[in-house]
Amino acid sequence: MAEPARSTLWLARLRERFGRRTLYALLGALLALLTLADLMHWHALDALDNRVGDALLRLDAARRTPPQDVVVVDIDQPSLVDPQMLEIAGTWSWPRAIHAELLTALTAHQPRAIVLDIILSPQDRLHPENDTALAQAMHDERIFVPMILMEDSAQQAPLALAPKAMGLRAGPQADPQARYGIDAPIALPPELWRTGYINFIKDADGIGRSTELGRETQGWWLPHIIGRVAELLHLPEPQTPRFRLHWYGKPFTRIPYAKVYLATQTEGAALPFDPAGKIIVIGATASGLLDFVPTPVNATTPGPFVLATALANLQSDDWLREVPDWVNPALALVLIAAMGIGFASRASPVWPASILATVALLTLGMSVLLLRVNLYWMPVSSLAMGVLALLAFGLLSSRLEMAQRHHVQAMFSRFVDPRIVNRLSETQQVAQAEVSASREVTVLFSDIRGFTSLSEHRQPEEIVALLNRYFEMQVQVIFQHGGTLDKFIGDAIMAFWGAPVAQTDHAERAVRAALGMSEALERFAAEVARELPGTVFEIGIGIHSGPAVIGFLGTSQRLDYTAIGDTVNLGSRIEGCTKGIARILVSESTRALCGDAFGFVDHGAFTVKGRDQQVRLYEPLPTMRRTGTGRQPASEGGES
Numbered sequence: 001m002a003e004p005a006r007s008t009l010w011l012a013r014l015r016e017r018f019g020r021r022t023l024y025a026l027l028g029a030l031l032a033l034l035t036l037a038d039l040m041h042w043h044a045l046d047a048l049d050n051r052v053g054d055a056l057l058r059l060d061a062a063r064r065t066p067p068q069d070v071v072v073v074d075i076d077q078p079s080l081v082d083p084q085m086l087e088i089a090g091t092w093s094w095p096r097a098i099h100a101e102l103l104t105a106l107t108a109h110q111p112r113a114i115v116l117d118i119i120l121s122p123q124d125r126l127h128p129e130n131d132t133a134l135a136q137a138m139h140d141e142r143i144f145v146p147m148i149l150m151e152d153s154a155q156q157a158p159l160a161l162a163p164k165a166m167g168l169r170a171g172p173q174a175d176p177q178a179r180y181g182i183d184a185p186i187a188l189p190p191e192l193w194r195t196g197y198i199n200f201i202k203d204a205d206g207i208g209r210s211t212e213l214g215r216e217t218q219g220w221w222l223p224h225i226i227g228r229v230a231e232l233l234h235l236p237e238p239q240t241p242r243f244r245l246h247w248y249g250k251p252f253t254r255i256p257y258a259k260v261y262l263a264t265q266t267e268g269a270a271l272p273f274d275p276a277g278k279i280i281v282i283g284a285t286a287s288g289l290l291d292f293v294p295t296p297v298n299a300t301t302p303g304p305f306v307l308a309t310a311l312a313n314l315q316s317d318d319w320l321r322e323v324p325d326w327v328n329p330a331l332a333l334v335l336i337a338a339m340g341i342g343f344a345s346r347a348s349p350v351w352p353a354s355i356l357a358t359v360a361l362l363t364l365g366m367s368v369l370l371l372r373v374n375l376y377w378m379p380v381s382s383l384a385m386g387v388l389a390l391l392a393f394g395l396l397s398s399r400l401e402m403a404q405r406h407h408v409q410a411m412f413s414r415f416v417d418p419r420i421v422n423r424l425s426e427t428q429q430v431a432q433a434e435v436s437a438s439r440e441v442t443v444l445f446s447d448i449r450g451f452t453s454l455s456e457h458r459q460p461e462e463i464v465a466l467l468n469r470y471f472e473m474q475v476q477v478i479f480q481h482g483g484t485l486d487k488f489i490g491d492a493i494m495a496f497w498g499a500p501v502a503q504t505d506h507a508e509r510a511v512r513a514a515l516g517m518s519e520a521l522e523r524f525a526a527e528v529a530r531e532l533p534g535t536v537f538e539i540g541i542g543i544h545s546g547p548a549v550i551g552f553l554g555t556s557q558r559l560d561y562t563a564i565g566d567t568v569n570l571g572s573r574i575e576g577c578t579k580g581i582a583r584i585l586v587s588e589s590t591r592a593l594c595g596d597a598f599g600f601v602d603h604g605a606f607t608v609k610g611r612d613q614q615v616r617l618y619e620p621l622p623t624m625r626r627t628g629t630g631r632q633p634a635s636e637g638g639e640s
Helices: 006-016 020-042 046-061 077-081 083-089 097-109 128-136 225-233 258-263 303-316 327-343 350-371 382-414 416-425 451-456 461-479 506-530 566-576 588-595
Strands: 070-075 111-115 144-150 196-197 211-212 214-217 222-223 243-244 253-256 281-284 436-449 486-489 492-497 539-555 559-564 584-587 599-606 615-620 624-627 630-633
Touching: 020 327, 046 211, 046 350, 046 382, 070 077, 070 258, 070 303, 077 083, 077 258, 083 258, 097 281, 111 225, 128 214, 144 225, 196 222, 196 225, 196 615, 211 225, 211 630, 222 225, 225 584, 253 258, 281 303, 303 584, 327 350, 327 382, 327 630, 350 382, 436 461, 436 506, 436 566, 461 486, 461 492, 461 506, 492 506, 492 566, 506 539, 506 588, 506 615, 539 566, 539 588, 559 566, 566 584, 566 615, 584 588, 588 615
Parallel strands: 070 253, 070 281, 111 144, 111 281, 144 196, 539 584
Antiparallel strands: 211 243, 214 222, 436 492, 436 539, 486 492, 539 559, 584 615, 599 615, 624 630
């Protein structure tokens, strides 16, 4: 019979000395200390709370509609490429005189406040009249512009010298020599610096869930632009400078910048919305301007929407309040006590597990309901400590039972076949899923030829629609031939055969898919030529067979089933060799694996990046004819 593990013998001695319930009490005390240390100091489980909380916020946001009097004047992609705007203002960035004209027109309709979310530094030294025009429009005290705080900046200025318009305030303990790095709107005269910082407020994981009214440094109050607007409009304010945003799933009233501006240039034309009584945020959502931040509702939330959300929350008094700090530790301690009592009383493990599951459902349901009254409570970390307690007490219980069983086995080993006794001690092995392994696969890369020039002559909406149609068509062909879609890389497609299900004919399947993709492209190109005359649509396809590591690669937040290795790299390089040679090229290994399935044209040896030896490439042919010596391609000069 196998000897009991030392840990089991040690645990048996502790049980004999202190008693079963004392061991449960000691374990419960240890778990309680760990819980208090984590929830009150370490915050190791905050990431879990944040992930689940973000999911609940997305669900809650779906029902929320922002107030109609918070409006975003959107510098969107259509505004940037609008022909009239291009004629008047040129390409981005536009002359500041354009913004001046827009602000003048908006303020004439008496809005409550305007946030011009555009950085106004440096000065326009080539055309200073543009800055002068903007300064004239900025005399209205309802207009605010941003500044940027630079904590690590080497260029710091004395806070005591800040213009009064900036809203910096010295507290009772303010350091008169305090300095701070601030990127101010120097395109304007200092007396017009009605500004506040717009730095992205993010948590430790980089997600922005909160914003600020302002912050204190060296005894000085530095206002956020949200705080400046709230102060002007006497909006309700949180008790703490930093507050959690309550997101909206339905869109803000969003008017394209070009539409508003061009209305101001047409005599007698009405603005596309009534600015009277509105809080207006003017900012960019165009993809090329890169004003995007990660938030719980979207990994690429436009910056102006964050400002609009904060202002709407303050105006409606519906930002998210936090539950008291003691609630989560209290819940965790109650769950630990419940788990300990359940196992110490020798109850079936089903009962503690059922209690924990019930509490989890109730608390998560309560979290959803509390969001409707603007209260944020995320008990997942507390529930996780309950799960830890369930596992810890369950493990202790099983080890105690094992120690008891070893005692019984020791008595019966003298009377029972040792082999039978040994089987009583064995633990069932749990199979581990294979995360990654080397497989023989065939990799296919497909890339669109001339896509960059095509993008330059078409509207972005046309390009996106065209790509989506193309991808849908080609992926359908890949799936028809049993392929695995790895990823889209810009306008390129990567796929492979031979995994996750083994395919002995993976090379043949890949070549048939490539030929099918070529045929589908012909039909697609004809359709595109009819819809968009002058548009030429061509692709190149490279195929290579060999070993590659296949599996789920990535992090716990995101896993991708993908292929990596030299086979993948060479497949990509082969695709790059197709230009001017053939639409489809395959490596010698792929050709060999295909056997007699296809005819091939030998295009000779190629030098590819990253390999010392040249690579011989072949073009597969879709039609075949029989000869006396085997199958040959129908075209002249082919090699099979």
